[in-house]
Amino acid sequence: MNKLLIINPGSTSTKIGIFEDNREVKSFTLRHEASVINSFKKVIDQFEWRKDEIKKILTENNESLDSFDAFVGRGGLLKPIKSGTYRVNEAMLSDLRKSIKGEHASNLGAIIAHGLGTEFGKESFIADPVVVDEMEDLARISGHKAFEKVSIFHALNQKAVAKRYAKEKGVSYSDLNLIVVHLGGGISVGAHEKGRVIDVNNALNGDGPFSPERSGSLPVADLVELCYAGTHEKAEVLKMITGKGGFVSYLDTNDAREVEDKALAGDAYAMKIYSAMGYQVAKEVGAAAAVLSGKVDAIILTGGIAYSKLMVKLIRERVEFIADVVVYPGEDELLALAEAANRVLSGEEEAITYE
Numbered sequence: 001m002n003k004l005l006i007i008n009p010g011s012t013s014t015k016i017g018i019f020e021d022n023r024e025v026k027s028f029t030l031r032h033e034a035s036v037i038n039s040f041k042k043v044i045d046q047f048e049w050r051k052d053e054i055k056k057i058l059t060e061n062n063e064s065l066d067s068f069d070a071f072v073g074r075g076g077l078l079k080p081i082k083s084g085t086y087r088v089n090e091a092m093l094s095d096l097r098k099s100i101k102g103e104h105a106s107n108l109g110a111i112i113a114h115g116l117g118t119e120f121g122k123e124s125f126i127a128d129p130v131v132v133d134e135m136e137d138l139a140r141i142s143g144h145k146a147f148e149k150v151s152i153f154h155a156l157n158q159k160a161v162a163k164r165y166a167k168e169k170g171v172s173y174s175d176l177n178l179i180v181v182h183l184g185g186g187i188s189v190g191a192h193e194k195g196r197v198i199d200v201n202n203a204l205n206g207d208g209p210f211s212p213e214r215s216g217s218l219p220v221a222d223l224v225e226l227c228y229a230g231t232h233e234k235a236e237v238l239k240m241i242t243g244k245g246g247f248v249s250y251l252d253t254n255d256a257r258e259v260e261d262k263a264l265a266g267d268a269y270a271m272k273i274y275s276a277m278g279y280q281v282a283k284e285v286g287a288a289a290a291v292l293s294g295k296v297d298a299i300i301l302t303g304g305i306a307y308s309k310l311m312v313k314l315i316r317e318r319v320e321f322i323a324d325v326v327v328y329p330g331e332d333e334l335l336a337l338a339e340a341a342n343r344v345l346s347g348e349e350e351a352i353t354y355e
Helices: 043-060 090-098 107-120 155-169 220-227 234-241 246-251 256-264 268-291 309-319 333-345
Strands: 003-009 013-020 023-031 070-074 085-087 123-127 177-183 187-193 196-200 298-303 325-329
Touching: 003 043, 003 107, 003 333, 013 043, 013 333, 023 043, 023 333, 043 107, 070 107, 070 333, 085 333, 090 107, 107 123, 123 333, 155 177, 155 187, 155 196, 155 298, 155 325, 155 333, 177 268, 187 268, 196 268, 220 234, 246 256, 246 268, 256 268, 256 309, 268 309, 298 309, 309 325
Parallel strands: 003 070, 070 123, 177 298, 298 325
Antiparallel strands: 003 013, 013 023, 085 123, 177 187, 187 196
16 A cells, blocks of 8 residues: 655645555645735756655644654656656756746655655655646647747646546546536636547636636736836836736635625625626637537536636526536545556656656
């Protein structure tokens, strides 16, 4: 039996799970206030703080870190790579520390897993990071040859729930056309054609629907004017896109539950912004349906915000004409990471080397 500690840093929380093989024994969600997150200049600066928070909750629950056989982190913004399980190595850590493809909390997954693994003499892994790339060539064309669209999305959870849906239907994931919507701190809408995500919005860097803390697509000319107005530094503008966009910009919070509560309590402005996010998600689903030529077996809503009956209603009423809407609230990411690491530890598959 392998005892694993699974570490999944998100933009507003850190989720950890204790697994014995593929059985979840315990799990915890450490929720982080926006004020604390924003006190760090860079995501990488959160490493020691988040690691200490993990050690603290485990100690409080009488879990010895030395008892784990391996530490498994969520993958971050690395170079585009194929789907699979990777052993954390120096090349990977170097790219994450340099933020070669941008800053995101998921960058901390491998770093924390490796830090704990080094401290306790155990192995560390990641699996299906956000840069898994299966996009078709047509999907990469942006509209100007100086720019190319890239694949950055919630690959781990999207793949996990798509496979879960297929299993429940008694068919192969590779036989289905699905649209999977991850609703979280970031929002990604993937067109899954026969087991491959052939198109997906860049859920991190200003593409697709806005989310609790990301701007999504913005009017490009207006953004250029802002950049050259001399009123904002580069870092400030990038933060407007990722970190201080979306709900944070409009309502000064990245907590979707808080916005929903205000909306349901009669706050008209909160309801307008909350509804706008659902509207934009529905538009992106429609675009994904066009990518799949209208041949869609199901639309899957997942992620933390999929617990919201209001958000599900806002999306469902605009897209259910395309296909049945199935809701898997929350995430299967902890289990997916455990399964990936166990396949390597059991010898079922080889860990891939990141280069």
